[in-house]
Amino acid sequence: MSAPNLELENTAKAYDGLRVLHDVSFAVSPGEVVALVGHNGAGKTTIMKLLLGLIRPTSGSVQVLGHDPAGSNAAQARLGMGFLPETVSFPANMTGREIMNFYARLKRQVRGDNDRLLETVGLADASDRRVKTYSKGMRQRLGLAQALIGSPRVLLLDEPTTGLDPTLRRSFYDTIMSLKDEGVTVLLASHALSEMESRVDRIAIMSKGRLMADGSMTDLRKKAQLPARIRLTTDDGAAGRAAEHLQGADIRHVNGRTVEFDCASENKMELVRRVTDIGVTIEDMEIELPNLDRIYELYQDNGEASS
Amino acid sequence: MNALMAIAGQEIRDGYRNKWIIAMTLLLAGFALTLTLLGSAPTGTVGTNSLLVTVVSLSSLTIFLIPLIALMLSYDAVIGEVERGTLLLLLSYPLARWHAIGGKFLGHLSVLAFATVVGYGSAGAVLVFQGVDADNANWFSFAAVIGSSVLLGAAFLAIGYLISTIVKERATAAGIAVAVWLLFVLIYDMALLGLLVADGGNGIGETVFNALLLANPTDAYRLFNLAGFEGMATFTGTIGLSANAEFSPLSLLGVQFGWIIVPLGLATWLFQRKEI
Numbered sequence: 001m002s003a004p005n006l007e008l009e010n011t012a013k014a015y016d017g018l019r020v021l022h023d024v025s026f027a028v029s030p031g032e033v034v035a036l037v038g039h040n041g042a043g044k045t046t047i048m049k050l051l052l053g054l055i056r057p058t059s060g061s062v063q064v065l066g067h068d069p070a071g072s073n074a075a076q077a078r079l080g081m082g083f084l085p086e087t088v089s090f091p092a093n094m095t096g097r098e099i100m101n102f103y104a105r106l107k108r109q110v111r112g113d114n115d116r117l118l119e120t121v122g123l124a125d126a127s128d129r130r131v132k133t134y135s136k137g138m139r140q141r142l143g144l145a146q147a148l149i150g151s152p153r154v155l156l157l158d159e160p161t162t163g164l165d166p167t168l169r170r171s172f173y174d175t176i177m178s179l180k181d182e183g184v185t186v187l188l189a190s191h192a193l194s195e196m197e198s199r200v201d202r203i204a205i206m207s208k209g210r211l212m213a214d215g216s217m218t219d220l221r222k223k224a225q226l227p228a229r230i231r232l233t234t235d236d237g238a239a240g241r242a243a244e245h246l247q248g249a250d251i252r253h254v255n256g257r258t259v260e261f262d263c264a265s266e267n268k269m270e271l272v273r274r275v276t277d278i279g280v281t282i283e284d285m286e287i288e289l290p291n292l293d294r295i296y297e298l299y300q301d302n303g304e305a306s307s
Numbered sequence: 308m309n310a311l312m313a314i315a316g317q318e319i320r321d322g323y324r325n326k327w328i329i330a331m332t333l334l335l336a337g338f339a340l341t342l343t344l345l346g347s348a349p350t351g352t353v354g355t356n357s358l359l360v361t362v363v364s365l366s367s368l369t370i371f372l373i374p375l376i377a378l379m380l381s382y383d384a385v386i387g388e389v390e391r392g393t394l395l396l397l398l399s400y401p402l403a404r405w406h407a408i409g410g411k412f413l414g415h416l417s418v419l420a421f422a423t424v425v426g427y428g429s430a431g432a433v434l435v436f437q438g439v440d441a442d443n444a445n446w447f448s449f450a451a452v453i454g455s456s457v458l459l460g461a462a463f464l465a466i467g468y469l470i471s472t473i474v475k476e477r478a479t480a481a482g483i484a485v486a487v488w489l490l491f492v493l494i495y496d497m498a499l500l501g502l503l504v505a506d507g508g509n510g511i512g513e514t515v516f517n518a519l520l521l522a523n524p525t526d527a528y529r530l531f532n533l534a535g536f537e538g539m540a541t542f543t544g545t546i547g548l549s550a551n552a553e554f555s556p557l558s559l560l561g562v563q564f565g566w567i568i569v570p571l572g573l574a575t576w577l578f579q580r581k582e583i
Contacts, residue, residue, distance in 0.1 A: 093321065107401060
């Protein structure tokens with residue numbers, strides 16, 4: 001296991017005595033893509049700012065690429081980082097290319113690479129137009145292009161897919177996956193839960209400044225113990241009989257041919273076997289595992305309850 | 308250093324693109340030419356003194372206009388970028404925070420200096436065209452007006468950054484900038500005069516009065532241009548409250564630099580501690 005590219009250790013942050021982050025510890029390794037999810041004000045942006053060294057933790061420590069991002073070697077750490085802020089805006093009268101040149105200069109990079117980056121985000125044709133003529137999605141892509149300047153080893157992306165259409169979203173995640181293969185650490189803060197759950201390695205759920213859960217989708221499912229939802233289609237009229245034998249399951253809906261129920265994930269095979277044992281023919285079976293939306297809601301509710 | 312220059316360059320380019328530079332240059336040139344052409348009426352078109360009249364006119368123009376322009380350029384510099392979210396992105400780059408303020412200062416100063424030199428220079432060109440002697444000694448005063456006008460602009464740029472760094476909202480910065488302009492350009496001298504009149508000239512010693520004059524960058528500018536040179540005092544009459552104030556041009560220049568360095572230093576210091 002290599003050393004993590006970014007790490008928070010018991011990090012807390014308060015503004016004028018108001019705590020916005022409580023004792024958060026988590027680390028992301030090279031080549032890992034982690035989603036940071038949570039309601040507005042849950043502390044996602046605060047974590048990004050801490051990692052960028054724009055604010056200092058009230059207690060605990062922050063490390064990025066082996067440096068304290070708010071310390072004296074901050075510039076060293078930031079050379080290896082790319083950042084896309086939640087609301088990205090650029091001087092309206094500059095062209096896309098000029099903006100890229102400006103940021104490349106700040107990152108001590110050659111301009112030549114900018115053409116490739118503008119190509120990657122699909123702005124090659126618009127690069128000599130002024131930014132004020134860009135659509136929201138184009139600005140967002142320009143924001144993404146500047147984050148990729150200088151092949152960063154750590155990418156912090158705050159709501160990266162807002163304003164992107166489905167095709168662009170897919171190509172965005174393709175870009176992220178190829179960066180991951182190169183060993184780049186990616187931290188994504190987003191509300192777009194469904195599009196992330198199959199694409200990220202780990203998910204960190206924040207609520208009210210606390211880290212509520214941190215793990216892979218499978219880990220989270222296991223930990224959350226949310227039931228799986230199963231829909232059985234039986235031969236005519238047998239659904240009612242099947243439902244009677246599904247003790248322990250939470251029957252949600254029965255009509256002539258279908259029965260829909262919730263059950264703990266590990267019991268699902270046992271229940272299905274019981275139905276077939278009483279001679280009901282199962283024509284079709286759909287299993288819906290708890291998705292990130294449901295897990296997320298569970299933790300948000302817990303967050304409410306514990307505060 | 309590279310970051311400093313990149314940010315300065317970006318500000319200059321932005322000033323050029325959004326027509327700020329051209330608008331300011333035309334404004335200053337327009338006023339300077341008007342004052343020069345009107346100013347030459349009483350003394351006749353060809354006179355040694357037309358240059359001196361222009362110098363006096365331009366320095367009065369500077370006191371009103373340059374602080375206003377400088378504050379308009381600078382009050383937004385920090386808080387505006389905070390509100391638009393661009394500062395967050397800028398500071399995520401490998402640069403020191405003083406690069407951000409320093410770069411903006413260099414960029415804005417270049418824009419202001421260009422407008423002043425070209426704008427006022429056009430008045431000079433008209434005077435040459437009208438036949439003012441090219442080796443007239445008063446050209447030195449003319450150059451000094453331009454140079455010190457840029458310095459005054461720099462001082463108000465620095466004050467503007469300080470305002471922009473302190474406030475939490477852009478609208479507040481605009482309000483304070485207007486108040487600062489009113490205070491230093493209009494109210495201060497009136498208040499000072501009022502104080503002298505009310506006082507009957509007894510209570511306030513000369514030292515206190517002189518200190519009060521230097522506590523306003525526009526007064527330091529006025530003293531430098533209107534009283535610093537022989538022959539100028541005769542023209543300026545009552546404007547030269549300073550006739551009995553004894554400052555060497557060099558010390559006045561020092562005060563002008565102080566009015567740049569102190570607010571700029573303070574703004575940088577506060578900016579370095581600011582949580583974005």
